[in-house]
Amino acid sequence: MKQLLVLSGKGGTGKTSVVASLARLAKNAAFVDADVDAADLHLLLHPKVQHREDFYSGFVAKIDPERCVECGTCRDLCRYDAINESFEVDSFSCEGCGLCEWNCPEEAISLEENLSGQWFISETANGPMVHAKLGIAADNSGKLVSLIREKSREVAEKEGKDLILIDGSPGLGCPVIASVSGVDMALLIAEPTPSGLHDLERLLELLHHFQVPAFVVVNKADLDDTMAEKIEVRCAEKGVKSLGRIPFDAAVVKALVAGEVLVDYSAGAAALAVKKIWDRLKLELNLLEN
Amino acid sequence: MSRTTIAVASGKGGTGKTTLSVALALALAKRGEKVRLIDADAEEPNDHLFLDIEPQDPQEVTIPVPFVDEDRCKGHGRCREVCRFNAIAIMDSKPLIFPELCHGCGACSLACPEKAIEEKPKVVGWLETAETRGVDFIQGRLKIGEPMVVPVIAALREREADEGWTIIDAPPGTSCPVIESSKGTDHLFLVTEPTPFGLNDLELAVGMARALGLTFSVIVNRAGLGERGVYEFCEREGIEIVLEIPFDKHIAATYARGGTLLDADEAWEAKLVELAHNTAKEVRP
Numbered sequence: 094m095k096q097l098l099v100l101s102g103k104g105g106t107g108k109t110s111v112v113a114s115l116a117r118l119a120k121n122a123a124f125v126d127a128d129v130d131a132a133d134l135h136l137l138l139h140p141k142v143q144h145r146e147d148f149y150s151g152f153v154a155k156i157d158p159e160r161c162v163e164c165g166t167c168r169d170l171c172r173y174d175a176i177n178e179s180f181e182v183d184s185f186s187c188e189g190c191g192l193c194e195w196n197c198p199e200e201a202i203s204l205e206e207n208l209s210g211q212w213f214i215s216e217t218a219n220g221p222m223v224h225a226k227l228g229i230a231a232d233n234s235g236k237l238v239s240l241i242r243e244k245s246r247e248v249a250e251k252e253g254k255d256l257i258l259i260d261g262s263p264g265l266g267c268p269v270i271a272s273v274s275g276v277d278m279a280l281l282i283a284e285p286t287p288s289g290l291h292d293l294e295r296l297l298e299l300l301h302h303f304q305v306p307a308f309v310v311v312n313k314a315d316l317d318d319t320m321a322e323k324i325e326v327r328c329a330e331k332g333v334k335s336l337g338r339i340p341f342d343a344a345v346v347k348a349l350v351a352g353e354v355l356v357d358y359s360a361g362a363a364a365l366a367v368k369k370i371w372d373r374l375k376l377e378l379n380l381l382e383n
Numbered sequence: 384m385s386r387t388t389i390a391v392a393s394g395k396g397g398t399g400k401t402t403l404s405v406a407l408a409l410a411l412a413k414r415g416e417k418v419r420l421i422d423a424d425a426e427e428p429n430d431h432l433f434l435d436i437e438p439q440d441p442q443e444v445t446i447p448v449p450f451v452d453e454d455r456c457k458g459h460g461r462c463r464e465v466c467r468f469n470a471i472a473i474m475d476s477k478p479l480i481f482p483e484l485c486h487g488c489g490a491c492s493l494a495c496p497e498k499a500i501e502e503k504p505k506v507v508g509w510l511e512t513a514e515t516r517g518v519d520f521i522q523g524r525l526k527i528g529e530p531m532v533v534p535v536i537a538a539l540r541e542r543e544a545d546e547g548w549t550i551i552d553a554p555p556g557t558s559c560p561v562i563e564s565s566k567g568t569d570h571l572f573l574v575t576e577p578t579p580f581g582l583n584d585l586e587l588a589v590g591m592a593r594a595l596g597l598t599f600s601v602i603v604n605r606a607g608l609g610e611r612g613v614y615e616f617c618e619r620e621g622i623e624i625v626l627e628i629p630f631d632k633h634i635a636a637t638y639a640r641g642g643t644l645l646d647a648d649e650a651w652e653a654k655l656v657e658l659a660h661n662t663a664k665e666v667r668p
Contacts, residue, residue: 102427104396104555109580130556131394131584152467172488185562185595190488191467229590232559235530263396263555264426267530287641288401288429295427295527302528317639349578350609 094249095378096257098127098276098305102292104263106284107312110345111367112260113137114356116219118371119256121382123249124217126224127272128262129210129237137354140215140222148212148225148240150233152189152204154182160201167193167202185230209233212241214248221248235267242272255382265299273300278378279307281333285320293324297331307333308377310370314338336373339366387663388549390423390565393574394584396555399604399628400424400574404552405433406644410655412517413645417547423564424554425508425523425535433643438511438522444538445504446487446531451478455499462491462500483530508535510542519544536563548659557584557591565592569666571599572625577609582616589622598665605630626658 099108099115109128116124116138126134154175156167161180168176171193175186194202209231215222223245225237242259249257259276262268273279279300283293293309300307309328314321315338325335342363348355356364375383391404401424408420422430431438449462449471458476470484471491482505492500508525521542523535532554540563543549553564565571571592575585585601592599600623603613608630617624628634628644637647644651 101396103429105398130558131396131587133395133580133583136579136583170489170493185566188486188488189467190486190490191465192488192490192493195465196493227558229587230557230562230594232562234556234558264424264532264560265525265527266426266532266560269426270528270530284397286639287432288427291429291432292427298527316635320639346578346608349580352579 094255094257095278095380096259096276097374097378098259098261098272098279099282100261100269100279100296101263101282102265102296103284103288106282106289107345108282109133109137109260110349110355111282111310111312112258113354114364114367115258115371116217117354117356118368119219119258119383121254122220122256122258123245123252123254124220124222125241125245125257125259126222127238127242127259127268129225129227129234129241130262130268132224132226134260135224136352138217138222140213140217140224142213142215144214145211147208148210148237149206150209150236151207152191153184153187153207154189154193155203155205156180156182157201157203160199162199164198166196166198170196207231210237212237212244214244220254221252223248235271238268238271256378256380265295269299273303273305276305279305280374281307281309283309283311283324284313285311285317285324290320290324290327294327297328297333301331308336309333310336310339312339313341315340337366337370339363385667386544386546386549387666388543388551388568389570389572389659389662390551390553390568391572391574392553392561392565392588393555394557394588395575395580398574398576398581400552401429401433402604402638402644403572403574403602404550405430406651407655407659408518408550409516409643409645410652411548411659413652414656415517417544418517419519419521419544419547419549421539421542421549421551422522423536423539423551425525425532426554428522428524430520430552431513431522432641434513434515434518434520435641436513436515436520438513438520441509441511443506444508444510444523444535445506446485446534447489447502448482448485448487448505449480449491449500450503451480452499452501453477455497457497459496461494461496465490465494507531510538532560533563536560557587561591562595565597566595568597570662571597572602573599574602574604575613576605577603577611577613579612582612585613586616589620600625602626602628604628626654
């Protein structure tokens with residue numbers, strides 16, 4: 094079983110639209126939306142939830158005002174400025190480290206488990222999908238990404254899938270690092286702009302750091318052919334091969350607005366390019382059953 | 384002189400946070416107003432590309448991580464007991480530290496009965512500065528491979544201007560890095576685009592803004608591109624749309640060349656200055 098992670102560094106380059114089309118083309122795959130912070134893949138794959146579970150992660154301190162004598166020990170110790178002058182805990186700042194709890198001379202502080210979201214195992218027209226919804230202003234997205242990836246491996250193994258296709262999140266921080274570990278290949282979706290190139294360079298460095306091999310696809314490539322080529326050359330220098338370009342095509346946004354997957358909606362230039370990219374991916378990843 | 388801090392965020396990536404933040408800062412500076420622009424997207428900082436500058440003087444951002452003095456350690460394992468981030472394991476009755484999991488809370492060093500744990504700074508990123516066209520610029524840059532960006536953003540937030548404007552370009556998403564970038568600001572602009580993804584992620588961002596108790600308004604980028612969902616949502620929720628940036632080939636082409644909104648059309652200068660002043664009036668009537 095292979096795990097393919099779609100990343101971009103920069104947001105809004107078209108990861109989710111590409112993943113949804115690849116999901117349609119795949120015949121024996123499971124899917125993961127690892128952008129738990131702003132998950133969108135469900136808007137295109139319309140999963141039917143089969144199983145849902147709460148996601149608890151970390152702790153938040155709670156001060157019992159009856160017991161608290163306002164000695165200030167907790168405020169002195171807390172490195173996150175999470176306790177205000179009225180001895181109330183700001184749950185957005187509290188990291189749940191518990192330092193205040195075991196140092197409170199009055200035993201007035203307890204730690205409560207944090208309900209940070211929900212995760213789902215769902216069915217789509219093309220196979221199982223594991224996804225999640227992080228709670229409003231919740232943290233620990235990296236932990237949630239690790240959890241749903243673990244669940245996706247269980248589901249994929251049970252159902253004999255030979256590919257897990259993972260829609261990643263933008264950036265380079267904790268959710269991305271949690272999504273990178275143990276994948277066989279990354280597929281990078283780049284856009285031909287100065288930000289696109291800059292962000293991709295940092296992403297290439299990250300993938301090098303974690304020794305993850307990758308392919309690149311330049312999306313909306315014909316908006317700036319010179320920049321597209323520059324991106325492909327930079328990638329080639331890092332051993333990252335191009336699997337093709339996707340041209341700018343109004344059908345991409347139209348499909349999105351219609352809540353449809355590009356390759357279902359259109360037989361135009363972008364859809365055609367994505368199909369070619371999928372054929373190459375199958376060869377490269379040796380996906381016999383896809 | 385008063386001070387106003389405005390953060391620019393969005394649930395979805397690539398909606399135009401950087402476009403807006405840079406143009407807003409340049410427009411105010413052109414009118415001779417004091418502006419500090421903070422690029423808080425330390426994972427992928429891009430403002431400098433559009434300001435056409437190379438930020439200088441990297442200042443280290445560190446978090447304290449524990450080091451064990453093996454001669455002193457008696458293997459009580461108290462450090463592992465108090466660490467809630469699984470950053471300490473005990474191997475052969477000696478602690479083994481995983482610095483990438485450490486949140487720098489200091490519990491282990493305080494708990495050690497032998498005082499065998501010393502905290503030493505670990506670099507997680509840098510702050511870099513530059514000055515251009517009247518904009519006082521500072522950006523965060525996460526060290527590649529480091530998972531925790533929040534300490535870098537926290538360090539940036541300490542560099543808000545004492546007077547005049549501070550514009551904070553936040554990272555995408557709605558979780559910890561965005562919260563750290565926007566909490567306690569005077570106003571939050573949520574930039575979105577009129578597509579189903581834009582709407583879904585705007586709803587999440589609005590939820591975050593409300594949970595943080597922030598006053599906020601919406602800016603629609605690539606207006607005319609898609610559908611009405613974003614507008615209907617804002618109307619239903621009583622959220623003001625304070626600016627629309629049209630879906631326009633000329634703007635996109637200017638962006639692709641590394642140009643700003645002001646390069647695309649000078650008229651944006653007046654619009655953005657008016658937007659900033661109206662926002663400030665709401666903050667301090």
